[in-house]
Amino acid sequence: MAIVLNSEAGNTSSVNNEMLFVAYEATKATDPVTYVDYSYVCDVYVDSVFIERLIARPDPEFNRGIFDVSRALQPYCTYGFDASGNVVDYTARVAYQLKFGEQYGGTLYTNLLVDSSDRYAFKTYALRPFTSSAIITNGKASNMPTTVNWHKKDWLLLSYFSNVSGISDLNIDYHNSAGSNYHNEAVANSGDVSNLIRQVNLGNLLYSLTSAEYLLITGAGVTQRVNLLCSPKYTPHLLVWLNPFGAYDSQTFGMVSKKTIELTKKDYQRLNYRINASGEVSYEADNVYYGGKKGFATNGKTRLSMTSHLLNESEYTWLADLFISPEVYILLDTGKFLPVTIGQNTYEFKSYKNSRLSPLQFDVEFTDGFNSQYL
Numbered sequence: 001m002a003i004v005l006n007s008e009a010g011n012t013s014s015v016n017n018e019m020l021f022v023a024y025e026a027t028k029a030t031d032p033v034t035y036v037d038y039s040y041v042c043d044v045y046v047d048s049v050f051i052e053r054l055i056a057r058p059d060p061e062f063n064r065g066i067f068d069v070s071r072a073l074q075p076y077c078t079y080g081f082d083a084s085g086n087v088v089d090y091t092a093r094v095a096y097q098l099k100f101g102e103q104y105g106g107t108l109y110t111n112l113l114v115d116s117s118d119r120y121a122f123k124t125y126a127l128r129p130f131t132s133s134a135i136i137t138n139g140k141a142s143n144m145p146t147t148v149n150w151h152k153k154d155w156l157l158l159s160y161f162s163n164v165s166g167i168s169d170l171n172i173d174y175h176n177s178a179g180s181n182y183h184n185e186a187v188a189n190s191g192d193v194s195n196l197i198r199q200v201n202l203g204n205l206l207y208s209l210t211s212a213e214y215l216l217i218t219g220a221g222v223t224q225r226v227n228l229l230c231s232p233k234y235t236p237h238l239l240v241w242l243n244p245f246g247a248y249d250s251q252t253f254g255m256v257s258k259k260t261i262e263l264t265k266k267d268y269q270r271l272n273y274r275i276n277a278s279g280e281v282s283y284e285a286d287n288v289y290y291g292g293k294k295g296f297a298t299n300g301k302t303r304l305s306m307t308s309h310l311l312n313e314s315e316y317t318w319l320a321d322l323f324i325s326p327e328v329y330i331l332l333d334t335g336k337f338l339p340v341t342i343g344q345n346t347y348e349f350k351s352y353k354n355s356r357l358s359p360l361q362f363d364v365e366f367t368d369g370f371n372s373q374y375l
Contacts, residue, residue, distance in 0.1 A: 004023070024063070039058075043098070089197070092122055095119070136212075149227045151309070160221060172184065173217075195242075214226060238252050260305070267295045308359070342363070347362065
């Protein structure tokens, strides 16, 4: 018999969910005596380049080979932010191919069942992000509310998606405190490209922040108002996270923040004395005593406790994506992004009808390693 697929992951699958393929060989997988140590093999290719070989033993109940290819594909989905420019274009999906084979008796047999065309997966974590009735169609690739408050910081990300060719330009109007439109910026369309996410960094387009009270952004299926908050008393911190649509959202947190460091150390103690070739005893060298403890294998976990501004109801709902997201980054003073995790937080789903809204408080955790001496 030949290998057949009983189940396949759809072309709208998310690389942050399971992407299961179930293979079956009716003769060999059920005859462990003739076909010793039988296993299914799945070779994964991205853009026709081999990236990983997966091996699965037949499951004990139905003798199928079950493969989850999502982990292999995750590193091949591109990032959507770049400090060097105002606009980043990247595909919302990754093309891949599968080739199934088998091994038994110490011999590998590959390419027994080969994809004739590309399969696709999206960098999202929604269960079914893009279907025939797509969640977004030529529109904003974000749950960001139509009105959002923003501390004056260099980064302000806005994303929109095109699942067909042809998307319109973005128009940005800058309004002063009197409501007058005193400046305009335009973000040009990148061309007729489908399955593309455009990530616009509005922070690099801000014009005369001292006069701008708010921004109105229209076009490409987007209607967005950004209220620019007054300069914060504390240094604002910027977080960027992967949203359910495969794009990246960002927000500044400019209220009080506190940093703590949690250290884990191992140490050892040396003898208080040494002897030389003549047998003379000494207790120090160059004004440093031999005795005492020295540390090695020191690791420090840095925890930054952050507080949001007072949120409106739609902002509060939107920031749930931050706490759920599998990818979160903090912008460092170096201008580079560092992957972090969200730790302890006060988030719970609230609304004006049911409970009073309040600022969010949460911990951002990242690790620094200090290697003095490993024994």
